[in-house]
Amino acid sequence: MLSLWRKIRRTGRVAEPAPPLPDGERPERAAVLGGSVQIRHVDAGSCNGCEVEIGSAFGPVHDGERYGARLVASPRHADVLLVTGVVTRNMAEPLRRTFDAVPAPKLVVAVGDCARDCGVFAGAYGVAGAVRDVVPVDVEIPGCPPRPEAIVEGLRKLTGR
Amino acid sequence: MNLAATGMAAAVAIGLMTALIAALLPARPALIGTGTALTGAAAVAAGAAALAGGSFSVVLPDVLPLSGVSLTLDPLGALFVAVTGGVAVAAGIYSVSYADTADLRARGVQTALPVFVVAMVLVPAAANVGTLLVCWELMALASLVLVVAEHRRGPRVASAGRWYAVMTHLGFVSVLIGLMVFVAQAPDDSFTALREAGRQLSPAVAGVVFVLTLAGFASKAGIVPLHAWLPRAHPEAPSHVSALMSAAMVNLGVYGVVRVGVDLLGGGPAWWWLLVLALGAVSAVYGILQAAMSSDLKRLLGLSTTENMGLVLIGVGAAGLFASSGDHALAALALTAALLHLVGHAAFKTVLFLAAGSVLHATGTRDLDALGGLRPVMPVTTAAFGVGALAASALPPGTAFVSEWLLLQALIHGLPAGGVAAAIAMPVAVAAVALTAGLAVATFVKAFGVGFLAKPRSDAVVDAHESPLTMLAGMGVAAVVCVVLALWPAGILPAVQAAAGGVAVSGDVILRLDQVTGALSPLLLALGLVAAVVVVAGVVRTAAVRRVRRTARLWDCGGGPMSARMEYTATSFAEPLQRVFDDVVQPELDVDVSHHQESRYLVQAVEYRRKVPDRIERRLYQPVLRLIAAWGRAGRGLAPGSVHRYLGYGFYAVCGVLILLAVTR
Numbered sequence: 100m101l102s103l104w105r106k107i108r109r110t111g112r113v114a115e116p117a118p119p120l121p122d123g124e125r126p127e128r129a130a131v132l133g134g135s136v137q138i139r140h141v142d143a144g145s146c147n148g149c150e151v152e153i154g155s156a157f158g159p160v161h162d163g164e165r166y167g168a169r170l171v172a173s174p175r176h177a178d179v180l181l182v183t184g185v186v187t188r189n190m191a192e193p194l195r196r197t198f199d200a201v202p203a204p205k206l207v208v209a210v211g212d213c214a215r216d217c218g219v220f221a222g223a224y225g226v227a228g229a230v231r232d233v234v235p236v237d238v239e240i241p242g243c244p245p246r247p248e249a250i251v252e253g254l255r256k257l258t259g260r
Numbered sequence: 261m262n263l264a265a266t267g268m269a270a271a272v273a274i275g276l277m278t279a280l281i282a283a284l285l286p287a288r289p290a291l292i293g294t295g296t297a298l299t300g301a302a303a304v305a306a307g308a309a310a311l312a313g314g315s316f317s318v319v320l321p322d323v324l325p326l327s328g329v330s331l332t333l334d335p336l337g338a339l340f341v342a343v344t345g346g347v348a349v350a351a352g353i354y355s356v357s358y359a360d361t362a363d364l365r366a367r368g369v370q371t372a373l374p375v376f377v378v379a380m381v382l383v384p385a386a387a388n389v390g391t392l393l394v395c396w397e398l399m400a401l402a403s404l405v406l407v408v409a410e411h412r413r414g415p416r417v418a419s420a421g422r423w424y425a426v427m428t429h430l431g432f433v434s435v436l437i438g439l440m441v442f443v444a445q446a447p448d449d450s451f452t453a454l455r456e457a458g459r460q461l462s463p464a465v466a467g468v469v470f471v472l473t474l475a476g477f478a479s480k481a482g483i484v485p486l487h488a489w490l491p492r493a494h495p496e497a498p499s500h501v502s503a504l505m506s507a508a509m510v511n512l513g514v515y516g517v518v519r520v521g522v523d524l525l526g527g528g529p530a531w532w533w534l535l536v537l538a539l540g541a542v543s544a545v546y547g548i549l550q551a552a553m554s555s556d557l558k559r560l561l562g563l564s565t566t567e568n569m570g571l572v573l574i575g576v577g578a579a580g581l582f583a584s585s586g587d588h589a590l591a592a593l594a595l596t597a598a599l600l601h602l603v604g605h606a607a608f609k610t611v612l613f614l615a616a617g618s619v620l621h622a623t624g625t626r627d628l629d630a631l632g633g634l635r636p637v638m639p640v641t642t643a644a645f646g647v648g649a650l651a652a653s654a655l656p657p658g659t660a661f662v663s664e665w666l667l668l669q670a671l672i673h674g675l676p677a678g679g680v681a682a683a684i685a686m687p688v689a690v691a692a693v694a695l696t697a698g699l700a701v702a703t704f705v706k707a708f709g710v711g712f713l714a715k716p717r718s719d720a721v722v723d724a725h726e727s728p729l730t731m732l733a734g735m736g737v738a739a740v741v742c743v744v745l746a747l748w749p750a751g752i753l754p755a756v757q758a759a760a761g762g763v764a765v766s767g768d769v770i771l772r773l774d775q776v777t778g779a780l781s782p783l784l785l786a787l788g789l790v791a792a793v794v795v796v797a798g799v800v801r802t803a804a805v806r807r808v809r810r811t812a813r814l815w816d817c818g819g820g821p822m823s824a825r826m827e828y829t830a831t832s833f834a835e836p837l838q839r840v841f842d843d844v845v846q847p848e849l850d851v852d853v854s855h856h857q858e859s860r861y862l863v864q865a866v867e868y869r870r871k872v873p874d875r876i877e878r879r880l881y882q883p884v885l886r887l888i889a890a891w892g893r894a895g896r897g898l899a900p901g902s903v904h905r906y907l908g909y910g911f912y913a914v915c916g917v918l919i920l921l922a923v924t925r
């Protein structure tokens with residue numbers, strides 16, 4: 100317990116100062132959420148590179164939660180699906196079902212090049228397509244993998260904060 | 261002859277006639293079941309009449325050599341006669357179809373059932389030691405025959421029978437010695453003479469008598485540490501016999517403690533009752549803890565019997581403690597609570613065991629991990645078990661709630677009553693009752709939720725069918741009694757208070773405690789609960805009407821369809837509790853992971869085994885059993901099978917006795 104306190108005191112605050120609010124188009128339906136966005140992450144066939152960056156985006160340095168975005172444990176609790184990776188044939192139906200399980204109004208964010216347009220896996224035998232071929236996509240975050248700053252920036256388009 | 265005497269005579273006559281018919285004629289389960297139920301009905305009438313004030317007494321000196329048969333029905337005995345009769349009615353009706361199997365149609369088994377009931381009805385009516393012990397032994401032997409009735413099913417039945425036979429007879433020996441020591445101080449063995457002698461006994465003799473009889477009676481009631489037979493015999497016995505044993509027979513252990521301790525010995529020092537209270541508290545907590553871990557439905561119910569008898573003994577112990585410190589109002593309250601709990605337990609345990617028997621009858625298994633999904637196929641059995649499970653958990657509107665509430669009131673108000681001992685014992689007892697109540701809820705949620713709801717876990721359940729009408733009727737009778745006891749305990753309170761020998765609770769709809777402040781109305785509580793549910797359901801319904809209804813797929817992580825293997829099992833449901841009480845129950849866990857031959861990274865199968873051994877049994881019984889085995893091995897050297905050697909033993913023994921006599925005379 101004491102060592103924890105010592106660690107906290109020695110480390111201090113590591114969060115980066117908040118960058119200015121990104122401009123660019125904000126999906127209309129995101130305004131309904133009122134700046135509080137509950138996110139369910141779905142790995143549709145990712146190499147886990149994007150997952151590492153998402154973890155980092157919600158870590159202490161970039162701290163996505165201070166902008167109103169929060170990761171939750173079930174699509175039933177979520178407003179937004181955060182989909183990574185190409186959609187593999189095995190994951191196409193589960194992704195569709197997950198999308199159906201999210202209560203309306205709902206949005207989908209495609210994270211990474213694979214999710215946007217199949218990236219290096221385009222044309223591979225197990226690939227059903229990009230995310231937008233399976234469910235409607237509202238925001239895309241490019242990169243292979245995208246930097247945590249890019250992910251936070253993409254999510255701030257939804258929270259508007 | 262008044263109604264009580266007529267009822268008793270009718271019960272014994274019908275019971276013995278039924279037994280005679282069963283012994284002489286080919287098996288007729290319908291006739292035997294009806295006879296048993298009628299015996300029970302007559303016993304209920306006799307008990308009710310005696311409780312209403314028509315007690316009777318009869319002496320038949322020629323029936324039994326030396327001591328003669330002497331019967332008296334006073335309020336305490338009458339309550340037990342009535343409870344036993346009530347259980348026999350339900351079990352008798354139930355057995356009409358249930359006992360119609362090859363094993364249970366056997367002549368000995370058919371005969372033993374009415375004999376068992378008659379013996380149980382006679383035990384609380386016995387008015388001298390001879391009658392009591394003969395009926396007690398008859399009850400033990402008849403129940404033993406019934407326990408091993410289905411011995412063709414496997415070696416476990418025979419093992420259960422052996423445990424039961426040995427334990428019940430050790431208990432009998434203990435009671436026998438205790439009562440013989442007592443009778444030696446009195447002019448004859450009638451209870452009237454003992455009652456007078458009991459007031460003049462020296463504390464040491466009284467203490468010996470009490471401890472010996474307590475050990476014997478506690479082993480019959482399944483009290484820790486003498487409970488080892490109970491979780492073995494109750495599951496293996498046919499279910500209507502389990503109901504009779506668990507709801508009626510174990511009660512007689514409590515009857516023995518109250519009769520000898522309170523009535524014949526006239527109270528006694530505080531340490532007796534602290535001992536009873538401690539035994540009760542340990543049994544209650546340990547019993548329900550083992551029940552919570554159990555995944556065998558009938559074993560779970562058997563262990564819950566240990567728990568409930570423990571609660572009853574907590575009440576009896578508290579009553580004795582209050583009486584020894586002179587607080588008779590509180591003593592009456594505690595004893596009323598204990599006896600009310602005993603009556604309630606008899607009702608709900610009958611329902612639960614009969615429902616478990618119905619499940620066993622339909623599916624052939626009592627393993628909770630293989631059950632589930634019984635609600636659509638066995639709706640009546642499910643409803644009956646639900647009523648029983650609610651009654652067994654100390655939540656309103658349940659049967660056990662009222663009695664446990666009264667018990668807690670007595671314990672809480674007893675804090676200033678009895679000096680240092682009570683000041684320490686009462687908070688511990690309150691904690692034990694509270695912990696027991698909590699664990700009981702978890703246990704019965706598990707039994708009902710895993711056993712009856714959700715999806716079927718095995719093919720046996722898919723092919724299940726609802727039980728025949730008479731089995732449902734047997735369960736229905738007991739379930740209705742449960743509901744009545746839960747909603748209107750005032751209906752039975754006068755009878756219980758007459759048996760407890762003091763009025764502690766009054767009121768019809770609202771129960772008010774005398775001497776101490778406290779009031780409760782089970783009926784209004786239940787009505788309030790129903791009203792709240794109706795209001796909430798109405799509000800939700802009106803709110804939901806305005807929205808568009810959408811049918812959505814059940815969330816199954818997108819994978820689906822969910823199979824029965826993904827459900828909670830009884831084992832997994834109890835796992836968190838098992839972790840919390842890890843140090844107490846000390847489960848044995850075993851995880852085997854087998855890999856594919858090609859690669860160690862690919863798992864072929866994972867096998868998980870969990871066993872919750874009875875720790876008290878291992879610590880207490882195993883050393884004794886090992887000692888007896890060693891004794892036997894040592895004795896084997898003396899018996900090599902040579903006739904000459906045996907003749908020599910006889911010769912030297914006679915010579916030794918002669919020399920001894922020559923020297924001492």
